[in-house]
Amino acid sequence: MEPFGAEQGIYKDVDVLDPEPDTYKPTELPEREDELSRIHSALRPITLGGSPRNILVYGPTGQGKTVGVDLKTEQLQQWADSESDVSLTVLRVSCKGAGKSWNVLAALVKQAREARYGKTVEKPRGPTKVELFEMLSDDLQAIGGMIIIVLDEIDGIQEDDYVLYELPRASIDSVSIGVIGITNDYQFHENLDADIRSSLGSREVVFSPYDADQLRDILARRAARALRDTYFEDEIKDSEHLQSDVLSGDVIPLCAALAGQDTGDARQAIHLLSTACDLALDDGSDIVTESHVRKAREEIQEETIGKGIRGETIQRKIALLTALESELSGDAPEGTTQLYRRYKRFTKQIGADTYQQGTFREKLNDLAHGNILEGDRRGRGRGRGMTNMYSLSVDPDLVIDKVGDDNRLSQITERFE
Numbered sequence: 001m002e003p004f005g006a007e008q009g010i011y012k013d014v015d016v017l018d019p020e021p022d023t024y025k026p027t028e029l030p031e032r033e034d035e036l037s038r039i040h041s042a043l044r045p046i047t048l049g050g051s052p053r054n055i056l057v058y059g060p061t062g063q064g065k066t067v068g069v070d071l072k073t074e075q076l077q078q079w080a081d082s083e084s085d086v087s088l089t090v091l092r093v094s095c096k097g098a099g100k101s102w103n104v105l106a107a108l109v110k111q112a113r114e115a116r117y118g119k120t121v122e123k124p125r126g127p128t129k130v131e132l133f134e135m136l137s138d139d140l141q142a143i144g145g146m147i148i149i150v151l152d153e154i155d156g157i158q159e160d161d162y163v164l165y166e167l168p169r170a171s172i173d174s175v176s177i178g179v180i181g182i183t184n185d186y187q188f189h190e191n192l193d194a195d196i197r198s199s200l201g202s203r204e205v206v207f208s209p210y211d212a213d214q215l216r217d218i219l220a221r222r223a224a225r226a227l228r229d230t231y232f233e234d235e236i237k238d239s240e241h242l243q244s245d246v247l248s249g250d251v252i253p254l255c256a257a258l259a260g261q262d263t264g265d266a267r268q269a270i271h272l273l274s275t276a277c278d279l280a281l282d283d284g285s286d287i288v289t290e291s292h293v294r295k296a297r298e299e300i301q302e303e304t305i306g307k308g309i310r311g312e313t314i315q316r317k318i319a320l321l322t323a324l325e326s327e328l329s330g331d332a333p334e335g336t337t338q339l340y341r342r343y344k345r346f347t348k349q350i351g352a353d354t355y356q357q358g359t360f361r362e363k364l365n366d367l368a369h370g371n372i373l374e375g376d377r378r379g380r381g382r383g384r385g386m387t388n389m390y391s392l393s394v395d396p397d398l399v400i401d402k403v404g405d406d407n408r409l410s411q412i413t414e415r416f417e
């Protein structure tokens with residue numbers, strides 16, 4: 001067994017390559033200057049003695065929404081702290097997995113009370129959501145001044161949007177409240193109630209996906225902090241000026257290109273780079289090469305698919321096989337209707353239940369959510385609405401391999417081998 005601590009190491013600060021914002025948070029986001037300046041202008045009234053505007057931030061996963069809103073509200077907090085006559089409180093709640101408005105309100109009451117009393121308090125239990133809202137109003141009034149409430153991942157609230165409806169309209173004596181809602185869920189964003197949209201989204205800021213060039217710069221800045229003997233020439237912080245004894249020249253461009261061609265997700269790009277560095281370390285190599293990146297990508301894909309289908313119902317696996325077949329026959333991307341035809345054939349072949357098309361579509365969307373499929377919304381032609389086109393976003397061989405482990409499905413996957 002190898003001893004800990006013996007590694008020479010390519011890292012200077014390993015935490016910087018952890019994409020979780022709790023571990024490392026960048027201090028600047030030059031790629032998001034425009035988006036941040038729109039948030040800035042929506043918050044600016046506070047500095048002029050007015051009320052902040054509500055903001056809805058929307059964009060796919062890993063685009064710097066959470067970290068961007070964090071940086072901007074921290075900057076505002078610093079300004080407020082330096083002004084003797086301004087009182088500003090920022091409350092941040094993640095609605096991920098909340099399911100209901102009740103959970104979000106309970107978390108907000110807890111945070112508001114902590115800000116009010118300056119000590120840790122328990123989450124309230126028992127009150128109804130209307131009572132919770134009254135408690136919250138009472139606490140916010142006691143805190144007073146300007147209050148910014150950041151509701152991250154608001155799609156986690158699902159159908160019960162009471163809090164999204166009430167909060168942006170709350171009018172409480174002697175307090176001005178600004179709500180910043182963040183979501184990466186296109187469907188949720190589109191389906192938002194018109195009233196919520198108009199009150200919460202009075203300013204809408206869209207974070208569109210990074211391209212490979214932007215991802216390169218993002219990775220270069222992370223690498224310069226995380227890895228030893230890696231630095232910027234002439235203090236110019238872009239990928240062209242990165243010098244490194246640890247990374248071979250094609251590593252960052254390759255990580256950026258792979259993540260860029262997927263979804264332009266910075267979290268994914270950083271995860272790929274850090275996995276490649278870990279693999280180099282495992283090899284005892286003091287240089288990270290292109291082959292480490294390729295191996296890292298395979299490992300990550302395997303993990304993603306494994307996670308996506310391990311312990312999953314047979315229905316989800318069959319849905320995945322429809323996309324596989326479509327891919328291998330050169331027909332991808334395909335819409336739900338075409339894939340559903342494949343689905344009916346498969347379920348008949350193995351004697352599984354055949355669900356309605358709507359339920360089948362949900363399975364496809366689940367897979368797209370897990371980045372196993374790519375769902376691309378397209379117009380069906382004038383006045384005929386939008387449809388989702390699906391294609392496989394992982395290696396077909398991996399799908400054959402993993403789904404084929406299920407005895408019930410191996411008779412289908414065998415045909416593809």
Ligand SMILES: Nc1ncnc2c1ncn2[C@@H]1O[C@H](COP(=O)(O)OP(=O)(O)OP(=O)(O)O)[C@@H](O)[C@H]1O
Binds near residue numbers: 018026068266
């Ligand atoms: N412009 C950037 N520069 C440096 N790092 C970035 C940039 N954009 C994103 N990141 C990093 O990428 C990761 C994901 O960012 P973030 O958590 O803000 O994404 P998000 O848009 O909120 O995604 P989600 O919708 O999944 O919550 C974080 O580690 C963040 O530090």
Ligand SMILES: [Mg+2]
Binds near residue numbers: 065066067
């Ligand atoms: Mg986020």
